[in-house]
Amino acid sequence: MSQSFLPLCRPAVDEKDIQAVVDVLRSGWITTGPKNADLESKISEHTGAPYAVALSSATAGMHLVLLALGIGPGDEVITPSLTWVSTINMITLVGAKPVFVDVDVDTLMTDAEKIEPLITDKTKLIIPVHYAGASLDLDPIYALGERFGIPVVEDAAHALGAEYQGQPIGARGTCLFSMHAIKNVTTAEGGVFTTFDAELADKIRRLKFHGLGVDAFDRETQGRAPQAEVIEPGFKYNMPDICAVLALGQMDRIAEITAARTELALSYREKLSVIKGVTPLGLANHDHKHCWHLMIVRIDPAQAGITRDELIAKLKEKGIGAGIHFKACHTQKYYRENYAERFGAITPNLENTEHNSQQICSLPLFPDMTQEDVTRVVNAVSEIIG
Ligand SMILES: Cc1ncc(COP(=O)(O)O)c(C=O)c1O
Secondary structure, three states, X not given: OOOOOEOOOOOOOOHHHHHHHHHHHHHOOOOOOHHHHXXXXXXXXXXXXXXXXXEOOHHHHHHHHHHHOOOOOOOEEEEXXXXXXXXXXXHHHOOOEEEEEOOOOOOOOOOHHHHHHHOOOOEEEEOOEOOOOOOOOHHHHHHHHHHHOXXXXXXXXXXXXXXXXXXXXXXXXXXXXXXXOOOOOOOOOOEEEEEOOXXXXXXXXXXXXXXXXXXXXXXHHHOOOOOOOEOXXXXXXXXXXXXXXXXXXXXXXXXXXXXXXXHHHHHHHHHHOOOOOEEEOOOOOOOEEOOOOOEEEEEOHHHHOOOHHHHHHHXXXXXXXXXXXXXXXXXXXXXXXXXXXXXXXXXXXXXXXXXXXHHEEEEOOOOXXXXXXXXXXXXXXXXXXX
């Protein structure tokens, strides 16, 4: 009998979470309201950041933070090319130049040493990426930002539940978390911006809802004027309560979710270690706790006798989902064809980015997977490679 399809991921949603969504649907208030406020409080409590703003996505948050920091034409933003393309798109769409920094060949994360030579008098922001659930080495990056007077916004899309030096990601500075469907804690689509900067938080809160000082829920509950004033033109980047409520139970279970992912990932690493040409990502040496958002391996075609793309296709034939996180952004069609003309030549050597962009493959990893599922994937990889 053929086995059922094993997807790359499945949200960690239980019956109580489903009931909570149904309750919101029945409550009569389905868009931004009390469940947003609850989610923001839970994220603040978890991260230690005093301000949290729930948004329609982390991409929306990236757009808003760039605008809130006044970044536009003539400015440069340093970030890796090995990231989800949303960041590069947002930088480009506000008219600034994405300056690509290379990553470590094994952890896929950048560091202060690689960032420093790229700083110019046009650099207005540094966006380092916590990768796959591991934490960046934040202290040297913040020290660099402080030395040059350049703000840092951590791309923590993968990092809810991860820690740096014993503190949750979010405890050190301004962060953007994603709650997209495949993330460790999900609202289907969504993101949360966190910061210690009250003024920045106010600005993000205002820009996420038309540039009004208040939203519909504030007006309803706080008896403010039925028509609020536009303080500055803004967007419609708020999160509905039917989404926000989905994450509340997951936030209460975040330690369990992380523990389940960790156990599966460590089992994968052990079982995969005997397969030639398949190498899991390296673990960073600095003090951190991984939240295992993704189980990434590199496929070396010279040793494995197969390319990463062939492996993904063959896994699919065997009923196993796999993915690529990520294809380097500078190799995407638009940036391949337009970057040089818009922004000039890409100067830093992106050797580690390009090497990994061709070899990385994400294997199924989600808390409801079993050890048998891990064995099934490892056996499939082993059979395909021979
Ligand atoms: C590294 C990284 N940054 C940003 C994002 C954007 O998140 P969202 O899908 O919530 O907009 C993602 C999404 O996968 C991501 O992986």
